[in-house]
Amino acid sequence: MTLVAHLTELRNRIAKALLALALGTVVGFLWYDRGLLTFLTEPYCALPGQFRFQGDEDCRLVVLDVFGGVLLRLKIGLIAGAVLSAPFWLYQLWAFITPGLKRNEKRYTVGFVAASTLLFAAGAFLAWLTLRKGLELLLSLAGNEVAFQLTAPDYLGFVVSLLVAFGLSLELPLIAVALNLVGVLSHEALSRSRRWIFFLTVVFAAFVTPTQDPFTMLAMAGPMILLFETAIQIARVVDKRRAKRDAAQHFHDLGDDEASPLDARPSRLEDSRDPSTTPFRG
Template sequence: MTLVAHVRELRARLVKALLALALGTAVGFLWYDRGLLEFLSEPYCALPAELRFEGDGECRLVVLDVFGGVLLRLKIAVVAGAVLSAPLWLYQLWAFITPGLRRGERRYTVAFVAASSLLFALGACLAYLTLRKGLELLLSLAGDEVAFQLTAPDYVGFVLSLLVAFGLSFELPLIAVALNLVGVLSHAALAASRRWIFFLTIVFAAFITPTQDPFTMLAMALPMLVLFEGAIQLARVVDRRRARREAIESFHDIGDDEASPLDAAPSEVAAPSWAELHRY
């Protein structure tokens, strides 16, 4: 394909991806009043009564300006639309990249997209489960003399940033696996840098968590350490298979009438046991 043909295909893929996002956003806009906002505000409403605002005896989030409610609904609808339409726009991205890949690389691409989606979902779920404890710890530090009245845009922005931070952080070990699969990063380099990887993971979790509390930081850091260790062990398996494959392929360039190179060095022989000596 020419450069102009590539640009035209990219434009067509982007239009389809944006249409999928618009359709998902419309679904999220309608879903807003049917449990979506309640789902996002549930960790806040589960806090003790002294740490949240109640209006008419029910848990309420406050909007302080005229356009705050509209912007809040649009923000939640766009994020929900991006999540709902992810299979469609990810397919458009994959369909644009696939023609330039080899058959083995296409297999890795499908596995990479599936694994990245799963890891992002796991990170977001973990963030949602730890959200209540993080909020309770942060709000309780202000003391009993302080009354809280969180605004809806600030709270929803905080929740979405936490979900995205956890989801993206869980993608980092997958990047290490991808670099190992393409031969850029070896298991030896990963194993030698294990201490630095673990240390930088904890530092990263301390800076990336919006709550900045130790509970949320550990909730992010510990699963990331487990994922990184899994990535290191997976790199070990991949490098061993690659070494065996290269050892086999090294004989393909030898002619049929040419002797294969052999290692003439003697191998170690185990000493016979007493039972074997007595038998002879």
């Protein structure tokens, strides 16, 4: 393909991805007051009444300006739309990349799109489960004499950032598997760097989690370490299969009058032969 053809295809892929994002945003906008807002506020509403202003049992958040509610709904709808349309725009990304891949690499496209979607959903759900404990720890540090009245933009922004951080963090081991499958990252390199990977995973979790509490940090670092170890073992199996395939391909590529690697090696009898008894060839 020419450069113009590549740019045309890229434009078409981006247009399709944006269309999917727009449709997902509409769905998220309509879903906002039909269960999405309840889902996002449930961890805060599950806390004891002492963490809400004057023990408010209705668990209502506050908006401080006229356009705050509209902008908040648009923001949450956009993020929800990006998550809902992720399988489609991820497929568009892979569809643009796959023409440059080998035939055996193209077959992993659907698998990676499905795996990335499931991992992001699993990470977001894990964040939602740990959110209540993190909120309770953070709010309790203020003391009993402090009353809380959280604003909707601050609270929902905090919740969404935590869900996205957990979801994206579980994608990192999948990237390592993808790099191994295309031959960029070997199992030897992953295995040699295992301790550094685990250490940097804990550091990454400590900086990325908005709550900064040990419970939430370990909830993120633990699954990431398990997934990285799984990625290392997958890379080990893939490299073994690749080595066997390369060896078989090298053997079949030999000509009819060309010796195989086993035949080319000198035998033990030839190695032990006394040079002095070898006839002179001149």
